[in-house]
Amino acid sequence: MNLIINCGTGNFSSVAKMINATGGKSFFGSTSQDIDKASKIILPGVGSFDNGMKAIELASIKEKIIEKVKFENVPILGICLGMHLLCRSSEEGSLNGLNLVEAEVKKFYFPNNDKIKIPHMGWNTVKPVNKNSLISSHKKEQRFYFAHSYKVVVDNPNLTIGTSYYGSDFCAAFQKKNIFGVQFHPEKSHSFGLELIKSFMEL
Amino acid sequence: MLKHRVIPLLSLDNYKLIKTRCFKDPQYVGDPLNAIHIFNEKEVDEIIIIDITASKEKREPNFNLIEEIAGECYMPLTYGGGIRSIEDVDRILSMGVEKVSLQSSVIMNRNFINDLALRFGSQSIVVSVDVKKNLLGKAQYLFSSKNLILQTDLIDLIKDLVNAGAGEVLLNSVDKDGTLSGPDLDMIKKISNSIDVSVIACGGISSLDDIKAAVEVGASAVAAGSFFVYYGPHRAVLISYPKYNELEQLFSNLNKIPNE
Numbered sequence: 001m002n003l004i005i006n007c008g009t010g011n012f013s014s015v016a017k018m019i020n021a022t023g024g025k026s027f028f029g030s031t032s033q034d035i036d037k038a039s040k041i042i043l044p045g046v047g048s049f050d051n052g053m054k055a056i057e058l059a060s061i062k063e064k065i066i067e068k069v070k071f072e073n074v075p076i077l078g079i080c081l082g083m084h085l086l087c088r089s090s091e092e093g094s095l096n097g098l099n100l101v102e103a104e105v106k107k108f109y110f111p112n113n114d115k116i117k118i119p120h121m122g123w124n125t126v127k128p129v130n131k132n133s134l135i136s137s138h139k140k141e142q143r144f145y146f147a148h149s150y151k152v153v154v155d156n157p158n159l160t161i162g163t164s165y166y167g168s169d170f171c172a173a174f175q176k177k178n179i180f181g182v183q184f185h186p187e188k189s190h191s192f193g194l195e196l197i198k199s200f201m202e203l
Numbered sequence: 204m205l206k207h208r209v210i211p212l213l214s215l216d217n218y219k220l221i222k223t224r225c226f227k228d229p230q231y232v233g234d235p236l237n238a239i240h241i242f243n244e245k246e247v248d249e250i251i252i253i254d255i256t257a258s259k260e261k262r263e264p265n266f267n268l269i270e271e272i273a274g275e276c277y278m279p280l281t282y283g284g285g286i287r288s289i290e291d292v293d294r295i296l297s298m299g300v301e302k303v304s305l306q307s308s309v310i311m312n313r314n315f316i317n318d319l320a321l322r323f324g325s326q327s328i329v330v331s332v333d334v335k336k337n338l339l340g341k342a343q344y345l346f347s348s349k350n351l352i353l354q355t356d357l358i359d360l361i362k363d364l365v366n367a368g369a370g371e372v373l374l375n376s377v378d379k380d381g382t383l384s385g386p387d388l389d390m391i392k393k394i395s396n397s398i399d400v401s402v403i404a405c406g407g408i409s410s411l412d413d414i415k416a417a418v419e420v421g422a423s424a425v426a427a428g429s430f431f432v433y434y435g436p437h438r439a440v441l442i443s444y445p446k447y448n449e450l451e452q453l454f455s456n457l458n459k460i461p462n463e
Contacts, residue, residue, distance in 0.1 A: 013274055122207075
């Protein structure tokens with residue numbers, strides 16, 4: 001079964017509805033037992049980095065997630081803040097992330113252009129890069145909904161599977177083996193999001 | 204490239220979908236869930252729903268309806284109206300709503316925006332600003348739920364709200380509301396130029412060209428009510444939304460007016 005981790009604040013019902021629409025099934029949970037039952041994990045999240053990590057730590061599932069993903073190779077998809085939590089650390093907070101992907105989360109910073117608004121909010125196109133199983137590369141143009149002030153910077157650029165342009169190119173999606181993260185909200189990106197969730201379900 | 208958003212703004216009176224003119228004369232336009240359903244199928248960029256009578260009637264948000272609406276939305280949703288506490292916001296965002304729009308609760312209490320931004324991030328906090336011009340044409344802040352004009356300088360006030368942590372400003376022109384007479388471009392330009400966050404321009408939109416004009420003077424996004432819910436000179440209720448390729452074409456040759 002597909003587990004949607006629901007600790008802390010976040011928009012989870014829309015994720016579940018979209019999984020449903022792809023013909024998949026999901027359940028919500030935030031305990032070690034829930035994670036044990038999961039064949040795939042979705043880690044959504046809105047809010048700040050430390051709040052997200054605190055919620056995971058409070059539920060005492062940090063080690064469990066790492067074990068399941070790293071050693072049992074269960075696929076995980078981090079959405080927005082969830083993507084950030086998969087990384088090492090973030091400029092937004094002081095806590096350590098799950099450290100499943102070698103990456104830092106950094107604030108958008110445009111010292112030479114005060115016309116670029118932060119947060120980056122709205123629909124943006126995502127360009128597939130590097131071969132991957134999440135973002136199809138044969139589509140003309142794919143657009144997704146973004147709402148964030150911090151972006152992921154991966155140590156190894158080969159992990160980037162989708163880029164968007166906002167002031168400069170940034171990592172909109174990454175994949176490290178069974179670990180996926182998307183900066184945008186597939187659950188709020190109608191047909192484009194549906195297709196992406198479907199790809200994840202079919203892994 | 205980031206796309207400019209074109210957003211249907213739906214006004215609620217508790218369970219009913221209504222449309223006003225200059226913030227007056229509410230007309231019943233239908234069932235909110237049905238409208239959401241149609242907008243969903245049309246793959247709209249985003250939806251804003253404001254319960255415009257909640258604060259006035261000191262009513263709390265209609266949580267049941269919000270939850271139902273959020274479940275229908277495969278696109279980002281902003282909800283406003285009657286929000287008074289962090290708990291309200293927490294509850295609404297947990298239902299699958301992306302952003303909350305605030306007005307009455309923040310205008311006298313900047314700390315509330317600050318608390319919300321710290322807890323939920325600025326990207327989920329919209330402040331709604333209703334602007335009304337006085338007889339001399341000076342734009343002033345209208346505290347809608349109390350029907351009170353504030354004498355504070357409008358731009359200073361908006362800057363203040365942004366500095367407190369608002370991620371977006373929903374700029375409503377009261378004099379243009381429901382008139383289908385074109386946006387207040389001067390105001391949109393002035394305010395977009397004075398703040399660093401996105402401005403959603405609302406009021407007066409009657410055509411794709413109006414949407415384009417608002418973006419050209421600096422709006423990041425454009426919201427409209429009547430334009431998307433009415434059809435024809437007699438204002439028959441008919442929900443519409445431009446096709447994606449129409450919008451793509453509209454924004455393909457923007458003539459952005461340089462900032463002074």
